[in-house]
Amino acid sequence: MGVGVDSGRRPFTGGRLGRAIGAMSETRSWPFLLIVPSLLVILLVVLYPTLHGISLSFREMRLTRPDLGTGFVGLRHYVDLWHDDIFWRSLANTFKWVTLAVSLELAMGMISALALNREGPLMRICTVLVLLPWFLPNVVAANMWALMLDARLGVVNELLVRMGLIDSYVAWFATPTSGLLAAVFIEAWHGYPFFTLLILAGLKAIPKDLYQAASVDGAGSYQAFRNITLPMLRMIVVTAVILRVISLANSPELLLILTGGGPGDSTQVISLYAFKTAYESFDFGYAGALSVVTLLLLMVFCVIYLRVSRVLEK
């Protein structure tokens, strides 16, 4: 019979290897040993690639043009970038895309969380349903909405016509402005549950007696919201906005699937431009430079945003 049987004379220690690990766990370096596997993975698949990516942005690397070699080109990609119209347009689009999407998601998340912050089974079920889109893959979300917003087959057009809001079907992805707005709308549908989730948790953490005290003092519900809810939620909202801005600016997934940058470059954001440069033109050096710029902008954003919102000082 093996060592692992509970009724045996010896306790289960997983054999010799188990005992060796057990002995290791009693050494002083144990806390570090525990971290080693994850640290290795992260160094290997995050830190090293990132540093490598940054270094690529200073080098020539086109998989389609091996004849050019992989030599050091200094700041040439960054100079090219400066003269690249598409880059500047992407930058403006990124700004629009992130600002619009985050504001819309924050507003929707705040309102829905305030509404869902009640007792009872109905609201509990609603909360679960509200969260559902967030777990939907971009591929499904984008194609689903593409069908619903379709210029000929779209159910959204049909509903809007029946409600009398538009006269005839609209090709949402045909003009730059409506294309960007439609994309923002889909992103908001997909991403607002993130804000709902965090704000709801924040609301649940606010002690109830604060509100009782305020209502004894004669504060109305708007004043209570202004003076109690918002300040208490500040930390969470700031955190959520930062996380969301980072992921919106970094990931081109939804736009790649939905519009591919069109119509007419109106949804061409930097991350998407970088990805296409890497994936379609295999120009890794230039794509690296675009990503480094994204990273720098994000870092600047985080620093400024944290300073302006002054959450760290408290």
Place this chain on the structure above:
Amino acid sequence: MAVSRHTRRMNLIAHGVGLGFALFSVLPIVWLVITSFKTEAEIVTDTITFLPQSLQLQNYRDVWAQSNYPSLMWNSIVTTFYTVTICMVAGSLAAYSFSRNAFPLRRELMLFYLVVRMFPAVLIIIPLFLILRTVGLLDTRFGLSLAYASFLLPLFVWMMKGFFDAVPPDLERAARIDGCTRIGAMVRVVLPLVKGGLGACAVFVAIGAWNEYLFALMLTSSAGSRTWPVGLQMMVGEFQLPWGLLAASGVISILPVVALFAIVQRAMVRGLTVGAIKG
């Protein structure tokens, strides 16, 4: 009483708004399901019908029998399994260490695990492509899962740390006096208590890996490793879109996600919030 009538009205409005948001979230998904049961003729029509005339299973049959969808799904399952395994093993250990020990640079390390989320996906993808190609893991399911660990492992560590924090350290102290080694105390006493959290974090990571598109697009190219999101997107041709097929594939693919989410949603929501708030 004026106050209570006001409160009741607010409550009513809140229920209305909450219900509205729930419908807004769910109805598009419902439409996807409905579409998947329609025939192509019903979808591509000038007069939209809201409910299918009859429950057509043809789309599902086609997905199953005539496309390579089953093998795409299998690739996704394997990749997801690898990713979850990496996260569970490496991530749980690290989360436990962060939760229990005060060692030098702990704060900085944890912050580092957070900051890596700030790195643009593309910045990581390109060198990963080169690295995986060098070590021969490009276009493999294991290579892809390693790439997934780059953004899922840090999240897993933060979420899991929250669950470990909730276990009183006296339990391990008692276990050590009872004769356990440190790792023994973790395995025998602590892990059984964070089962729920571990499951939730695993599901979260699984969903993330299952849904991912960008890395898969870049890092896989053959049928032997391509995952379903890439495969589904490849069905989207230039002109005539097979909407029914797409819808059916979509429904099949999100079914596990919805099911898993429903099972562990409470623990997962808690873990997500803990991780995100503290981070």
Place this chain on the structure above:
Amino acid sequence: MNALAIRNIQKSFGALKVLNGIDLTLEEGGFLVLLGPSGCGKSTLLSIIAGLEDASAGSIEIGGREATGLHPRDRDIAMVFQSYALYPSMQVERNMGFGLEMRGAGVDERKEKVGAAADLLGIGALLERKPAQLSGGQRQRVAMGRAIVRKPRLFLLDEPLSNLDAKLRTKMRGEIKKLHQSLGASIVYVTHDQVEAMTLATKVAVMRGGTIEQIGAPMTIYREPDNLFVAGFIGAPPMNFVRGRIVEGGGFAPDGGGDRITMPAMEHRLEPGREIVLGVRPENLRPIPPGVSPEGLLRFNAVPDVIEPMGADTMVHFRVGQSELIARLDGQTEVSGSAPMELGCEASALHLFDATTEQRLRPA
């Protein structure tokens, strides 16, 4: 042989010094209570004895055997935690037998020993339950049971009763005393409840800020506290203190004015002008009938501020100079508010401390 001998134990967490050189011994079968205010390092000391923390310096012997650096498993100890630390995922039976299981005991042996311990504590009917299904008192018993199953050489108890309500606490206190007597075990017991210390201990160590202020038999510490801190910590209500100075002719003038107090004849040599603190336990004060002036008593003229009849006793609050004093009088005593009365204390029950060093003044 000593059950426990600790020499010069020091402990720092980073820059924070938590223990500054602790020395103590506990004889076989003794009951040592570590008593002190919150944060003074009691739990840290206990953890070091258990081997859960490493000391920064010093050595430990358990049962005559060097134990410094040994794994907790190999120290032959058991511990009861303030939080009980029962394993939530295991039934009571497995909880209690876990230590045996880890040491490789078989099922039968475990069953027998757990059963015996459970019978001793009257928890035989609870063995199938999970900790979450137990009341506070039951959990406490299970935690005790888990400790005694292995019959270790030394028991370590960290505030085991502090999570119980007052009534249950009194009951469990009695049971622990009985257990100690029937098992004949050596126990180190941490508490900041001085009643527990007085009733249970064969030896009390009063700690403050990482050092032992006094160590000795409970009654010794009660009767002859070494310093102001110990005097104020032991006893409920605490000892009364009056600060003041010796004046010509052997009197005592309280700080902040008030009547001069005539000191009884004492063996101390107290030169005039010396600043001292006078300590009187509330229970040592008794009323002096009007018109009588017995010799050898310290006397206070008291105008009661607050009178608290408690049945058996009556607490009388009054002032001397700036100090507020309490007298614990027999419940039968007639006390009426605002009527002046005279309270006296035997010279032998008087405690004198130096005002600056705060050390006890001993007869020269």
